[in-house]
Amino acid sequence: MDEYYMHEALKEAKKSYKADDVPVGAIIVMNNKIIAKAHNKKEKNKNAIEHAEILAISKACKKLNTWHLEKCTIYVTLEPCLMCAGALIQSRIGKLVYATNNEKFGYVESIDNILNDKKNNHHPIIVKNICREESQILLKKFFKDKRN
Amino acid sequence: MDEYYMHEALKEAKKSYKADDVPVGAIIVMNNKIIAKAHNKKEKNKNAIEHAEILAISKACKKLNTWHLEKCTIYVTLEPCLMCAGALIQSRIGKLVYATNNEKFGYVESIDNILNDKKNNHHPIIVKNICREESQILLKKFFKDKRN
Numbered sequence: 001m002d003e004y005y006m007h008e009a010l011k012e013a014k015k016s017y018k019a020d021d022v023p024v025g026a027i028i029v030m031n032n033k034i035i036a037k038a039h040n041k042k043e044k045n046k047n048a049i050e051h052a053e054i055l056a057i058s059k060a061c062k063k064l065n066t067w068h069l070e071k072c073t074i075y076v077t078l079e080p081c082l083m084c085a086g087a088l089i090q091s092r093i094g095k096l097v098y099a100t101n102n103e104k105f106g107y108v109e110s111i112d113n114i115l116n117d118k119k120n121n122h123h124p125i126i127v128k129n130i131c132r133e134e135s136q137i138l139l140k141k142f143f144k145d146k147r148n
Numbered sequence: 149m150d151e152y153y154m155h156e157a158l159k160e161a162k163k164s165y166k167a168d169d170v171p172v173g174a175i176i177v178m179n180n181k182i183i184a185k186a187h188n189k190k191e192k193n194k195n196a197i198e199h200a201e202i203l204a205i206s207k208a209c210k211k212l213n214t215w216h217l218e219k220c221t222i223y224v225t226l227e228p229c230l231m232c233a234g235a236l237i238q239s240r241i242g243k244l245v246y247a248t249n250n251e252k253f254g255y256v257e258s259i260d261n262i263l264n265d266k267k268n269n270h271h272p273i274i275v276k277n278i279c280r281e282e283s284q285i286l287l288k289k290f291f292k293d294k295r296n
Contacts, residue, residue: 048215048239049197049206058197067196082262083238086231086255091196104269107234111267114230119259121252 002075002097005029006131009075009099012039012052013138019044023138026052026076028060028069028093035072036060052076053084057091069093077135079106079128085114088124095125099135150223150245153177154279157223157247160187160200161286167192171286174200174224176208176217176241183220184208200224201232205239217241225283227254227276233262236272243273247283 005027012025016039028036038055042048053076061067073095079102080088088096096115098108107114108126115124153175160173164187176184186203190196201224209215221243227250228236236244244263246256255262256274263272 042215045209046214047206047209048217049202049209049235051238054197054202058195061193061195061197066194067190069196081234081238082268083231083234086229086234087197090199090229090231120230 001032002127002130005034005073005075006077006097006099007134008034008037009052009077010131010134010138012037013077013135016040016044016052017138017142022078023142024052024076024078026056026074028056028072028074030060030064030069030072035063049083051081051084053080054087057087057093061091067091073097075130077131078102078139079108079110081105082107082111082114088115089120089122092122093124095127097127097130099128099130100132100139101128149180150275150278153182153221153223154225154245154247155282156182156185157200157225158279158282158286160185161225161283164188164192164200165286165290170226171290172200172224172226174204174222176204176220176222178208178212178217178220183211197231199229199232201228202235205235205241209239215239221245223278225279226250226287227256227258229253230255230259230262236263237268237270240270241272243275245275245278247276247278248280248287249276 013023017023024040036059157173161171165171172188184207189198
């Protein structure tokens with residue numbers, strides 16, 4: 001099922017791509033049901049906060065009418081940044097599944113693994129490299145287009 | 149002027165207090181003008197994302213129609229958490245002024261100083277202990293009420 005949900009997240013990422021935003025999508029799943037979908041809208045909405053994960057967490061909280069997402073899994077096409085890793089902790093998300101690493105800004109494996117840090121009060125399960133190549137191809141295509 | 153703006157942030161914090169949310173307020177200032185005010189609405193809106201800083205940054209981006217807040221200062225009544233520290237980096241905020249530390253969750257001095265970390269690509273100016281006692285009194289009163 002991880003691949004199925006990650007494909008849904010990749011569909012979201014393609015919406016960012018079309019809007020000239022870094023293609024990142026996120027899906028939140030509870031009891032095998034998608035409860036939130038979002039994609040990166042930072043450039044489109046000119047808003048530093050509007051990463052896919054933040055928007056998906058906010059939607060999931062509204063849907064469930066609680067800020068506790070312990071029973072939820074977030075699928076995201078790129079390793080979360082510091083802000084989004086913090087948001088995963090804030091929402092007590094149960095599980096994080098992501099497609100590929102983010103060498104420059106990722107805070108789950110690349111710069112640091114802040115989600116495993118004992119200094120924090122919440123440690124979601126982490127699964128990585130689901131649909132890795134598909135996400136990498138999409139990101140590389142985006143940055144190549146940008147350079148041209 | 150720091151005290152003046154922090155008092156405005158404290159007024160915001162009192163709105164959270166009244167709504168039974170941890171009293172934290174934030175103000176964003178550019179060219180000596182307040183461009184955004186917000187307060188913590190996590191419990192009120194049952195949303196893990198709705199910390200004062202996130203809401204203030206989002207409002208400031210909307211107001212200025214850009215995600216670049218280099219010329220802005222954020223005044224916040226409590227040391228930012230990991231998510232909010234990440235949001236300050238994302239928005240490239242120029243300066244952070246805060247009232248008091250957050251022993252359990254603060255990521256600017258208490259748990260770690262992530263904003264000074266060379267691994268990140270942005271390092272705002274940091275000023276602390278502005279109206280410290282006022283903010284501490286408000287927070288202590290809130291948690292004392294909660295226990296009773």
